Amino acid sequence: MSIKALGYVRIETAKAEAWDHFMTQVVGVMRGDAPAAGVATYRIDGRPFRFWVERGQADRLVAAGYEVGNADELAALRARIARLGREVVDGDAAGAKARGVDAFFATTDPSGNGLEFFCGDKRDDVEFVSPAGVSGFVTGDMGMGHAVFATPNFEESHAFYKVIGFGDTDIPRFRFSDDPQDAGMGFAFMHAANGRHHSVAIAEMPVPPSGCIHLMLEMKTQSDVGKCHDRMRLHKVPESATIGRHVNDQTFGFYMQTPSGFDIEIGSDPLVIDPANWTPTAHLVPSEWGHVWTWQKALEEQQGESA
Numbered sequence: 001m002s003i004k005a006l007g008y009v010r011i012e013t014a015k016a017e018a019w020d021h022f023m024t025q026v027v028g029v030m031r032g033d034a035p036a037a038g039v040a041t042y043r044i045d046g047r048p049f050r051f052w053v054e055r056g057q058a059d060r061l062v063a064a065g066y067e068v069g070n071a072d073e074l075a076a077l078r079a080r081i082a083r084l085g086r087e088v089v090d091g092d093a094a095g096a097k098a099r100g101v102d103a104f105f106a107t108t109d110p111s112g113n114g115l116e117f118f119c120g121d122k123r124d125d126v127e128f129v130s131p132a133g134v135s136g137f138v139t140g141d142m143g144m145g146h147a148v149f150a151t152p153n154f155e156e157s158h159a160f161y162k163v164i165g166f167g168d169t170d171i172p173r174f175r176f177s178d179d180p181q182d183a184g185m186g187f188a189f190m191h192a193a194n195g196r197h198h199s200v201a202i203a204e205m206p207v208p209p210s211g212c213i214h215l216m217l218e219m220k221t222q223s224d225v226g227k228c229h230d231r232m233r234l235h236k237v238p239e240s241a242t243i244g245r246h247v248n249d250q251t252f253g254f255y256m257q258t259p260s261g262f263d264i265e266i267g268s269d270p271l272v273i274d275p276a277n278w279t280p281t282a283h284l285v286p287s288e289w290g291h292v293w294t295w296q297k298a299l300e301e302q303q304g305e306s307a
């Protein structure tokens, strides 16, 4: 049993106008058709949408939608998740049509993070043209990018993602202090059956109200990433981490805050793995250089003031 790729994400927001501005003017993606009242969609490639943004009371990631190979695999995955004691909600035909898939079901991981699984993905012949001049996003077999979730019950969640078909790519414990007694924070970066280093990752921490730590999109070039960083500054979008390069997936990029509170990572030039022949790693630090987080800057300023 394997998962093919991250296909789409669904977001609930009380700030639909802010999302529209963020997506089109800052990230630089294209509006898609509206499948229902109160829903806006955004496309980054030949899929009718990758972002489903629905108006609501809360600001949160509702679900990350992952593709499996066919209807039989979807049924087997559904049965496996139900056997694990997770609630499974079957999608109806109208829901599947709106998502551009043949069939789907919804569930959650052991920390309540929203997931959907589907088969029968659709493409159309609408050409992706960025309203902000992005040359393009890297998707194809590698899917739309990755999603990172928080989980206080780390071991249980890690086991869950393994059982449902993701594979370990990098299983580090990151220490964010100089304290040798610091046990660090568990992370699991896990791949689907494609070359993207991770299509899902989990971090050992309480689940935030936004239901997500970050989503990642891959742009075609470093200039695309740099220009997106310029748009972030121009439109006064809060930067969450400065430009840097990760050790594990080697991605060059930065993080900024979405209107719903979680981050989006914009990157390029990642390591592409062979998922069938990969020995899991356990890196000691997340970044080769850069990626100065907002909380690190605040801490440094505080220490500077008290020195």
Ligand SMILES: [Fe+2]
Pocket (backbone or CB within 6 Å): 146, 148, 214, 215, 216, 265
């Ligand atoms: Fe990431």
